[in-house]
Structure formats: structure tokens, C-alpha cells
Amino acid sequence: MCGIIAFLGNRDNAGKIVVDGLKKLEYRGYDSFGFAEKIGDKIRVSKSVGKISEFKETAKTFAKTNLAFGHTRWATHGKVNRVNAHPHASADSKVVVVHNGIVENHADLRKMLEKKGVKFVSETDTEVIPNLIADFLRKNSPREAVRKTAQKLVGRFAFVAAIAGESKLFAARNGSPLILGIEKFYPKSDEKLLAKVDGSAFFIGSDVPAFLDFTHDVVYLDDGELVEIEESPTKDHFHGHFFEIASGRPIKKRVISIDLKASRAEKGDFTHFMLKEIFEQKETITRALNQDEKQIERVAELIRRSFGTFFIGCGTAGKVCATAEYLFAKIARRHVNVIFGSEFDTQEAFLTDRTLLIAVSQSGETADILEAYKIAKQKKVKTVGVVNVAGSSVARQSDVVLPVNAGVEKAVASTKATTAQLAILTLLAFTVAGKPEEGKRVLAEAASSINDFLNPRYSAHLEKIARKIKNVESLYIIGKGADYPMALEAAIKLQEVSYIHAEGFAAGELKHGPLALITKGTPLIAFVPMGKFRADVLSNVAEVKARGGRIIGVSPKNDELFDEWIRVPAVGAAQPIVNIIPIQLLAYHLAVLRKNNPDLPRNLAKSVTVK
Numbered sequence: 001m002c003g004i005i006a007f008l009g010n011r012d013n014a015g016k017i018v019v020d021g022l023k024k025l026e027y028r029g030y031d032s033f034g035f036a037e038k039i040g041d042k043i044r045v046s047k048s049v050g051k052i053s054e055f056k057e058t059a060k061t062f063a064k065t066n067l068a069f070g071h072t073r074w075a076t077h078g079k080v081n082r083v084n085a086h087p088h089a090s091a092d093s094k095v096v097v098v099h100n101g102i103v104e105n106h107a108d109l110r111k112m113l114e115k116k117g118v119k120f121v122s123e124t125d126t127e128v129i130p131n132l133i134a135d136f137l138r139k140n141s142p143r144e145a146v147r148k149t150a151q152k153l154v155g156r157f158a159f160v161a162a163i164a165g166e167s168k169l170f171a172a173r174n175g176s177p178l179i180l181g182i183e184k185f186y187p188k189s190d191e192k193l194l195a196k197v198d199g200s201a202f203f204i205g206s207d208v209p210a211f212l213d214f215t216h217d218v219v220y221l222d223d224g225e226l227v228e229i230e231e232s233p234t235k236d237h238f239h240g241h242f243f244e245i246a247s248g249r250p251i252k253k254r255v256i257s258i259d260l261k262a263s264r265a266e267k268g269d270f271t272h273f274m275l276k277e278i279f280e281q282k283e284t285i286t287r288a289l290n291q292d293e294k295q296i297e298r299v300a301e302l303i304r305r306s307f308g309t310f311f312i313g314c315g316t317a318g319k320v321c322a323t324a325e326y327l328f329a330k331i332a333r334r335h336v337n338v339i340f341g342s343e344f345d346t347q348e349a350f351l352t353d354r355t356l357l358i359a360v361s362q363s364g365e366t367a368d369i370l371e372a373y374k375i376a377k378q379k380k381v382k383t384v385g386v387v388n389v390a391g392s393s394v395a396r397q398s399d400v401v402l403p404v405n406a407g408v409e410k411a412v413a414s415t416k417a418t419t420a421q422l423a424i425l426t427l428l429a430f431t432v433a434g435k436p437e438e439g440k441r442v443l444a445e446a447a448s449s450i451n452d453f454l455n456p457r458y459s460a461h462l463e464k465i466a467r468k469i470k471n472v473e474s475l476y477i478i479g480k481g482a483d484y485p486m487a488l489e490a491a492i493k494l495q496e497v498s499y500i501h502a503e504g505f506a507a508g509e510l511k512h513g514p515l516a517l518i519t520k521g522t523p524l525i526a527f528v529p530m531g532k533f534r535a536d537v538l539s540n541v542a543e544v545k546a547r548g549g550r551i552i553g554v555s556p557k558n559d560e561l562f563d564e565w566i567r568v569p570a571v572g573a574a575q576p577i578v579n580i581i582p583i584q585l586l587a588y589h590l591a592v593l594r595k596n597n598p599d600l601p602r603n604l605a606k607s608v609t610v611k
């Protein structure tokens, strides 16, 4: 949700560093992009509509400078056009800003500034930030002007600002991620808390991949914090100073060395990250199971002791959470509550210090989850984060973290993180039931079966089915039990990359209304289980078949009702994990056949850091 990168250091190709960094952050927003470079006492802004990956650089693109910053936009306020693209400058051109998040009180601030004669040029909420800084600069130092501006903003934000004539960068965070990277950090003192850090160059990014080619020494800014980066008086290195936004007091931060290997993601031989990440599921389930046993047992005990456990997630992660309701009922004979992150605030009446909140989030930066955490903290609710991105806000704010260990997920559509999250929740249900070993065995068998069936031939079979249905207007997916949330997840996957209208239903619900949507040739994807519910689901399938529906059965066993059979192994409680994989592949092939970019679906972004 908007990518930010900034550079100030001992190199003179800052613009190029920033643009290369933006390309690595494209998954955060790809409506438009822009960058700013310090040239003498001025700041030059270049911006454009479209994807940063399609930006053609020439010999003249970049100035020779050691200070630059840029932004790739996911539009919230204002249309997608060049004027609304970041960076935004103050009316007097003195202050330039890139911003991620939403300034909720921008209308009031704009009015106040307009009364003072400021002329706005864009429709964005962001434009108030450089103008407020410029206003404060009349009577304040640059740092105080930035700090006072940050104090005035309501909402979740992260911004970077530079001031013409100053060899400095400022960055402030309240709710949206910002990470500082320090090249040649010295003296090395990872253990200590520091109010000032020294390095040969500094980066500021909304995600670490933006600057991983240069450094793995980072400082995670927390909410309410500000960093000022400046050249040392000896002009041979740079300093970063940390401050509290509310008081302006210096604060101490820890420099963390992150695991470079785990944070890199390259496409390799695959045409798209989505396909690569689907295939990585051959190993990610096993990695997800590699949990600290004590931590899993600790969470299981928290669930047993809690008076109300809530699983929360958004989008795909929300569907993963919804499986918990079925998995815990079946495996642990326990009721758990499941609710979308954005709806958690409706449950305040039930929250006490005996409540447990388990948040599932790939990015760990989803605003709806962080808002839920605020409420949880107020009510003294214990929190567990099932998180893929180590060091993310959810990970840092959780009382206990269960790492998903799926590795960097670059494609906007979640695949490998989804199944790894499912594996962890399944293991948790077994652990609550006092049968962790059985859980591990079931999941290890599922992981090894994925290794067998997920191969290029299987993918080709899915592509063949995709060719047959690529021009349909709508398609529907049904499932029963934990396969029902997987039907909902299948719909999300198909919607976001194929752009075909797709909807998921509980199998038995079709006849209560949606059956009216079935006409000749309408595809129905049915998760048809083995065991006691097979007959029920098959009779729902027959109802669709009788009305001309084209049946795509996802099942360990074929059936005469199926027009197409997608074979999946029978893996007991791990069935949702193997069922969703062929649908991820189907969605991928539909996207490619329909000439969509599966890695960067329209209107979406990887981490949703706005409410």
C-alpha cells in the first residue's frame, strides 16, 4: 500500500538507487510513481502515471546527488494521474514529501492552510503535509517543523520529507511501516539501544527489500517516532537521530541485523512470482511445521485457559481464520470465534483480560489488524500473531509470535503464506486437543503428498481446464466444513487475478438462493470430500448439474457428475491445504490466458496499511 524509499549517503547516484528500490516495492502500489532529487539548493521532482517496472531510464534521467527519495502509489485520495502522484511539494517548493497512509483530517488542515493563502494543486490528502511543514518552518527548525506537522496529522501514516537547502532527510511514522537501513553501520553494537547511529549511508523504506542490496542493518521505527538523517560535521559519514513525535525528546532504538537470505525473493526460472510461490508450497508446509514446540504449547494453553478466543484476519488470512472454527470443532472439540480484522471493534463487549486474540497476517502490517490490536491492548487481551514477515508491526506487538516461515511472498495474491498459515492453525488445533504428534504426522503426510502432485503436468492439467472456462462471466465454488472457507478463498484468488466474477458458498446453501444464478455451462467448482459428507456435497453438485452447470470436481475420487476432475490426495484434517492449491494454479492460468499480470492485479496492493 504505497511504497517509500529514501537515500542519503556517500554515493552520488541517489536517484538511481531510489528508482531501483521502488521497483522492488512495486507490489505495494502501482498506479503511479515518482522521485525527488536534491540538486544544489533545490529539490527536483519527477513523476509519472503507470508502473515503475515499465519506467525507461535514459542517461539524463538522474542528477548527480547523494539525496533522493521516491514513492510508488496505491491511490486512496484523488484519481490516478500525474498531479496526484507523489512526491508532493509545498506551494513555495521548499518542502517535498512522500507519504503512505491517510491523513484523516486533511480537509480541515487544507482549509486552514488555504486561509493562509496556500494554493493546492492536487486532490490528495498528502499535499497538506509539505505545506504544513513549510508553514511551521517560518518559526521553527526543520526538525521541529516536521515534528509539529506529524503531531497535527490524524490517521495512520508514514512520510519522508526533505527541505530545500538542507542535506537532511526526515521520516515519521504513525501506523504505517517505516524501516531505516544503515550501510556500514559503525561501531557494530547490535546489542545496545542507541539514540544516534552512524553509517556511510542511510536508507528509509516501507519494506526491507527496497534496500537489501546494500545493507541488512536496520532499525524499525515504531508509531509516534521520527528520525532525522544528516551529514556528520566531518562530512565523511552520516548520522541518524531518533525522536519521539509527541515530546521531541531523543529516544533510543536497537539496530537489528536481518536474515538476508530469508528476505530476498527472485523469480528464478518462473515467469511470475505467483507461479513460483505456488510451487514453493512443496517445501513451505514443512517449514511452517518447524515451530518451537514450547511456543505452540504455550499458545494451546492460552486457548484452553481463555474465556473466548478470537481468530482475526483480513481477506485471504480471514478465510484461513474461518477454517479454525471447523478445525477446532472437529479436532479439539472447542468453539473459537472468527471475525474479520475490520469487524473486531464490534466485539468490544466480550473483551476482557481473559480473552485471547490470534491474528493471522502475512505482512503483519494490515491496518485493520493493527486497529484490532489497539482495542485488544486497551482491554488487556492477550495477543498471538501468526505472521510471515518477521519484524513487522503485528509481530512486534504480539505477546506470542508463531512465525509462518513461508519466506518472502512477492505476488499480491497470497498462496504459499496461506497454506503455511493453514498448517499452523491445524497444528494448533491438534495441540489444543493434546495430540501435537498426530497433528505433525497428518501435516507431514500432506506436505509430502504436495511434493508428489504439484508438478508441471498437474499445472498443465489446470491450464487445460482454464482454457475451457476462460471466457465465462461467472463461476461458483462450493465446499462443506473447512472446505467452505476454502471455497471463499478460492473465490478471492479467482477474482483478484482472473477478474472473473467468482463467488464461494457453503455447499448446502446453493439451493436457498444462488441456484438461480446457474445457467447452461456455468462452471461450478466443488470441493467434494471423502467420508461422511461426500454424499451431501454430491447431491448439491447434482442440483447444479441438473440445471446445466459444468462441474469441476476437486476430490481424491472421481465421480460421474464431474465434467472435469481435479485430483487431490486424501489427507484428512489437512484437506483444505491441498484443496486450495489447484485453485491457485487455475487462477494463475486464467490470469495469464486473459492477459492479466497475476503478480500485480489491478486496484490491489500487497499490504493494506489503510483502514
Ligand code: F6R
Pocket: 313, 314, 315, 316, 317, 318, 360, 361, 362, 363, 364, 365, 366, 369, 412, 413, 414, 415, 492, 493, 496, 606, 607, 608
Ligand atoms: C489475497 C490477499 C489479501 C490478504 C489481506 C490480508 O490474496 O493476499 O486478501 O490476505 O489483504 O493481508 P495480510 O495477510 O498481510 O494481513
